[in-house]
Amino acid sequence: MTLGIEVQDLTVRFGDVAALDALSLHFESGKVHGLLGRNGAGKSTLLAALAAYRRPTSGRVLVGGEDPFENPRLMPQICLIRETLDVYDTETCRSVLSLGALRPTWDAVYAEELVEKFEIPVNRRWVTKLSRGKKAALACVVGLASRAPLTIFDEAYLGMDAPSRAAFYDELLADYMRHPRTIVISTHLIEEFSGLFEQVAIIDSGRLVLQGETDEIRARGASVIEPAEVVDRVAGHAVVAERRLGPTKSATVYGDLGADFEENVRSAGLELGPVSLQDLFIHLTANRSVKP
């Protein structure tokens, strides 16, 4: 079973700051979604609202068609994993795992397998005695072994080293294929994780910038390299970034480029290149003035 998510006009305020500002989006059921946004964009607030850790100020969240807040039917089916593990300092590693085991979908054998794979010293007893990376790995183990129909990872893997992140990536992909479910992943490691995402949502300042199929979003971006003097081939398209190197100019365009865009650019003898998801993300969110 999987769960789709509908977010409608969602606003969450902290005092007079709107972390989410009338945000509407839709996470399709059974897919792996990437949630991208700069620091303070509202990612964690959104994910906390999806998992009913936080009540909306206004607007609504529907998970599988129901409001998740204080919803005993939905709670066992939603798993939010944060780097902090959301446990008390007095918790032991074993008790974290047995908390996970309260879920009907928990796979204890798989959990042990993962504990071994990530070399988590669960016998060292206290969670606080784990290094940041091992604590993050333990959080990821709980997220994977929970097999919750809606599984959410909020930057859970930041403290993990590159080999552990790669192992997490492979496990997530393999287990998702064995047990399809709705997975939402927020990350700043865009290049590293983008291959996992069937769909991507980018939010900024609590609002949606764009959402769509990862491949289609990539296809809407292109970089054109042309002599700085020539007529603007990219005129009429949304130029999101421009760089100059002596006599040449590189422009990154984003939008519905049209069927003959590529041909026009190439027949003019100009170089056309791809834009990575990370670069698009930077261009689409960098214009915001950087707040101290």
Next chain:
Amino acid sequence: MFDERSPIYQQIAEQIKAQIVGGEIRPGDQVMSTNQYAEFYRINPATAAKGFHQLVEEGVLYKKRGIGMFVSPDAYDRLRSQRRERFFADVVDPMVAEAKLIGIDLADVVTRIKANEEDDGR
């Protein structure tokens, strides 16, 4: 693993076509599943499936329900004739253009091609 010039699913499709033309997989053979491709290339299975979908549309692969994907009987002949049609435009013309650009005599190019042919003939 992939360069980013074209979408990953297109690159998977191109790769399967290349394997068919190269004789590594033959008409009637079963190809690896989308999940196997996804695992190998570390990509979302839906992305891999798009590549397969494209090949089914083009008639290169066909689906046997519940079993998997297979290479169409005429895939080799069709892909080969497609590549033959494009050969001069895709391979020879750019080579000639490059030779002219850097001042290599076309006669030298022809000599080299003939030398290659003789090597193969041995």
